[in-house]
Amino acid sequence: MRFKNTYPDVIIVGAGITGCATALFLAEAGAKVEVIDSYHPGAMASGWTLAGVRQSGRDPAEMELAKKAVKIWETLDLHLDTMTGYRQTGNLRLARTEDETYVIRNLVNSQAAKGLPIELLDTRQAQQIAPALSDEFLLASWCPTDGHADPLRSVEGFQRAAERLGVTFKINTTVTGIETHMANGCLRFNSIETAKGSFVAGNALLAAGVQTNLLLGGLGVCIPMTTPLVSAFQTVPLTNLLGPVIGVANGDLAIRQQIDGRLRFTGGAEHINANLDLSGEYPAVHPPAASISRVISSVSSVLPFVSQTPIYRIWGGLLDLTPDALPILDGVPSVNGLYIAAGFSGHGFGIAPAVGEVMASKILGKKTSILLDAFSLERFDSQSDSYQKSTPTLHG
Ligand SMILES: Cc1cc2nc3c(=O)[nH]c(=O)nc-3n(C[C@H](O)[C@H](O)[C@H](O)COP(=O)(O)OP(=O)(O)OC[C@H]3O[C@@H](n4cnc5c(N)ncnc54)[C@H](O)[C@@H]3O)c2cc1C
The missing domain is CATH 3.50.50.60 (FAD/NAD(P)-binding domain)
Known part of the structure; x- marks a missing residue:
């Protein structure tokens, strides 16, 4: 160099x-x-x-990076001399349909065989980890070394x-x-x-x-590269409801509770014509109403109380999808x-x-x-x- x-x-x-x-x-x-x-x-x-920090559900090609990253996150607050809000509270990934149960079973089998601590839970076992979950899922994967941080x-x-x-x-x-x-x-x-x-x-x-x-x-x-849109939401602060990050087998929903109590959740990637709005002070992406209502409906089926919870903020994001x-x-x-x-x-x-x-x-x-x-x-x-x-x- x-x-x-x-x-x-x-x-x-x-x-x-x-x-x-x-x-x-x-x-x-x-x-x-x-x-x-x-x-x-x-x-x-x-x-x-x-801002989920996970190894579970990763492409095998990314697994070493993901494992290394988790090792770094575990002591990152000390390394940076700051509070990143990192919490290793695990990741529960739900199968909501019969088809999704095959996805989750395969995921658990293949990732456990490669040494990731991941197991299959039934509905009741998953609810013991996240009691706020509804019954609208059949089983879940559980990876206790996943987590999340404040972005x-x-x-x-x-x-x-x-x-x-x-x-x-x-x-x-x-x-x-x-x-x-x-x-x-x-x-x-x-x-x-x-x-x-x-x-x-x-x-x-x-x-x-x-x-x-x-x-x-x-x-x-x-x-x-394509740049699909993802809709993202934050509720008002709530009492302690959710430890782990909740994901779903088809990737169209992810939920976590921030350190300030707000639930933060995102929908799936949508290949719709969403532009980056550079006219304001910050770059912004505006999700369409149909995407917003789809995500609200899917989060409410997994966490029913969300349908009655005030939403504090909605925004969109674009992915750099290869x-x-x-x-x-x-x-x-x-x-x-x-x-x-x-x-x-x-x-x-x-x-x-x-x-x-x-x-x-x-x-x-x-x-x-x-x-x-x-x-x-x-x-x-x-x-x-x-x-x-x-x-x-x-x-x-
Ligand atoms: C809604 C949503 C949910 C996500 N959830 C997760 C998750 O749970 N877990 C996970 O691991 N990942 C998640 N991701 C992905 C993750 O957030 C991104 O992969 C990661 O933040 C990318 O960081 P980056 O630094 O590469 O890019 P960015 O954070 O996008 O940074 C790029 C920077 O480049 C600057 N820039 C661009 N062009 C120029 C230019 N010409 N001149 C100067 N500056 C420029 C921009 O202003 C920007 O600040 C999610 C992404 C989205 C959108």
Whole structure:
């Protein structure tokens, strides 16, 4: 890598949890880092998220990352010297139909065989863990080492810890382009362009979530990615009702109770034409009424009291969904010094601490603690039909 004294070693575009976690691990390894964001830390998916931290229901390719992330979450408050709100209260995933029972049984069998602590519970056993649940499900998987955290506190925790090590954050600064130059016969990253000027750095990481392709376009690189909408809700604060995160077999509902007592729940990914509204102070996505009523109806069948509970806030989020629902954690093959961490497909919050660690190693040219072959950009070069259907697993 090209170290310069005056310029950052690494410039990171995107102050979501991915960018902030990578910034911290880079700084801990001694790199000089700058993070740039159009808005503020956690302005997009890392603020819209449910913020479940789970291993259960993960694609096998992501399991090592998920397990590593949970190990990091377990001591993250100490590491960041903050309260991320992380609680390891487990994940119950419900089968609400006969068909879903096969999904959950398969999940438990395959993941238990790979050493994840996960078991099958009947309705009564699941209700012992979450007494507020209705009878509208047949069985559930139970993974006690899953959990959840407060998303904005977590992002801010990474940001502040990174700042203490000298990382600088340029907020309200939109990156409009990437400049390259030729070095030893190869294209190499040179600088980031913004309306406030051009910023040279040794390397760049694009952690810009759903907007990553806007940055890559000028280089002729494109991640095959769709951006389905997810509706999200928060109730008023309630008394202690729910310990674990509740998910469902088909991924169209996830529920958790925040540390402040509010229930936070999300629907499934909907492939509808939802745009990012950039006209206000913050980027926003507005879910249609039909999606809102679908989620309210499905949460009420699992937790009946929700139908009578005041809703405090409703918002929408977009997912950076790749064809195989796995992220890209890779260098751009055609541009030395340019890296991507994006395409998290609705489950990038929980694994972010591990992603930050491995991306920092990769950018610094060190051996990564986890093999990243499954997350290469080039896997999409041989686009096959099997890549056409992606099923995001948004289980919290
Ligand atoms: C409703 C919803 C529920 C979810 N639930 C879960 C869950 O339970 N568990 C889980 O693990 N994951 C979940 N996810 C996914 C998870 O939230 C994301 O994968 C994760 O937050 C992605 O973080 P990120 O840092 O990669 O991206 P983001 O948080 O989106 O950050 C990208 C940043 O880049 C900035 N940016 C973009 N373009 C530019 C530019 N040109 N110049 C400067 N800055 C730019 C943006 O302003 C933004 O701050 C959910 C997502 C949604 C939407």
